Amino acid sequence: MDNLTHGLLGLAVGALRRPDTPGAPLSATDKAVLLGCALAAELPDLDNLLPAENSVVHALQAHRGLSHALVFTPVIALAATAVARLVFRSARTGPVLLYSLLSVNLAHLLADLWTGWGTRVLLPFSDRRWTLDWTMVVDPWVTLPLLAGALWAWRRRTVWRRALLTGLALSAAYLGLRVALQATLSQRVREAWPAVERVQVFPALLSLTTWRYVAILPGEYGVGTVSLGEAPREERRWPQPTANALPESARGLSTVREALAWARFPLVSTAPRPEGSTEIRIGDLRYHLRGEPTLQFVLVLNPEGTLRDARLDRGGSAGDLLRRWRTPEPAPFSPPAENR
Structure with a gap:
């Protein structure tokens, strides 16, 4: 707190x-x-x-x-x-x-x-x-x-x-x-996903009755929101990271291990940078807004694999997140019926 x-x-x-x-x-x-x-x-x-x-x-x-x-x-x-x-x-x-x-x-x-x-x-x-x-x-x-x-x-x-x-x-x-809402809404998401492996719901920004959820499905995450009086609203699917999601040189870095240990529903992405370095982003879908991760750890590796920089990206300022939260919601994501 x-x-x-x-x-x-x-x-x-x-x-x-x-x-x-x-x-x-x-x-x-x-x-x-x-x-x-x-x-x-x-x-x-x-x-x-x-x-x-x-x-x-x-x-x-x-x-x-x-x-x-x-x-x-x-x-x-x-x-x-x-x-x-x-x-x-x-x-x-x-x-x-x-x-x-x-x-x-x-x-x-x-x-x-x-x-x-x-x-x-x-x-x-x-x-x-x-x-x-x-x-x-x-x-x-x-x-x-x-x-x-x-x-x-x-x-x-x-x-x-x-x-x-x-x-x-x-x-x-x-x-x-x-506590009562958490239990009720968790059960509602489970009922909407009969084949789900695990469900967790998380508080949403400035809201009592609307919560975020993450549903672990075979090989992927289903993320969205759930509210009292409404069915769960899926907003995005994300693939679960594989063992090869990170460069081998990054896996032994203590900062990378700390970030991965913290993330309960990790998203991992890598991208080359012009000067030959590599940017790694490690997010956690328990912090998502409209299905998109907000809080992420950003690590920059030198060409030889050493850590150059590490920072926390919160997805913008508090004002930015509030404006995104207030933006009218897009049409809900509709997964293929066979994935249900």
């Missing part, structure tokens, strides 16, 4: 603790718990400052690395507690540490887990990326109730705890609705 949502979730987690004296002004421990929870919810993303050999390795390895692993959460909680105790010296350490630990797990790790990018929560024992695919990384309908609760708590400090918990409850209810 974005950092604003992480911090607001941390405050709400801090409000789960009953104040030392309900109805009275906040004690030093009450304030330290809130501060510690907010810090614990934000600190894992300091790994964005870590150096990396290129932007692809930074996005896939440096960020959401060990600082986002379950085994590292006590370290994050201790750091947040130490800062909160420096600010509020008379606060008790136990409650601050306990709720900071709860916050880093719920307000950061879980919040990243329910997005589509993936979080390696089992490092260093497993490098697998886990994800629940409930929301986009930025989802205003998760954030706005938490923000409204925080503003209400600031203006009406006598009801601060009720305000924060109300915002948390509304966000949790929204997430519950998304």
Whole structure:
């Protein structure tokens, strides 16, 4: 999730603790718990400052690395507690540490887990990326109730705890609705594709009832959108990459391996460049717009096979993607009947 949502979730987690004296002004421990929870919810993303050999390795390895692993959460909680105790010296350490630990797990790790990018929560024992695919990384309908609760708590400090918990409850209810929609729409796509090997649905930009889907078919992917009240709408077919999709010189590059390990529904393309180098694009169809991949890793190899450049292509700016999303939809793609 974005950092604003992480911090607001941390405050709400801090409000789960009953104040030392309900109805009275906040004690030093009450304030330290809130501060510690907010810090614990934000600190894992300091790994964005870590150096990396290129932007692809930074996005896939440096960020959401060990600082986002379950085994590292006590370290994050201790750091947040130490800062909160420096600010509020008379606060008790136990409650601050306990709720900071709860916050880093719920307000950061879980919040990243329910997005589509993936979080390696089992490092260093497993490098697998886990994800629940409930929301986009930025989802205003998760954030706005938490923000409204925080503003209400600031203006009406006598009801601060009720305000924060109300915002948390509304966000949790929204997430519950998304979980139910995910299950319902996944089943709808499966019913439309009797011979499908696997189906996954993914949140679409700024939409609650419309989701993207990828259906794995023999040798190819079927991608499109599915909505409540409508049949799945197929938008494109893509062939699954073969073992020879990449030049042999590229397969051993660590950056290429990282990108391929990240992509759950990979698209791989290569193209020669005028100066003799080769451009490789590795995309993932869970990020598609009207059937076309948006987020792709672009790697440029020198003629001798070494890596010259690596970058993340998001398919344009946020404004570009929004304009494409608003463009009237073309006629739906109609696959041959024998492929159904």
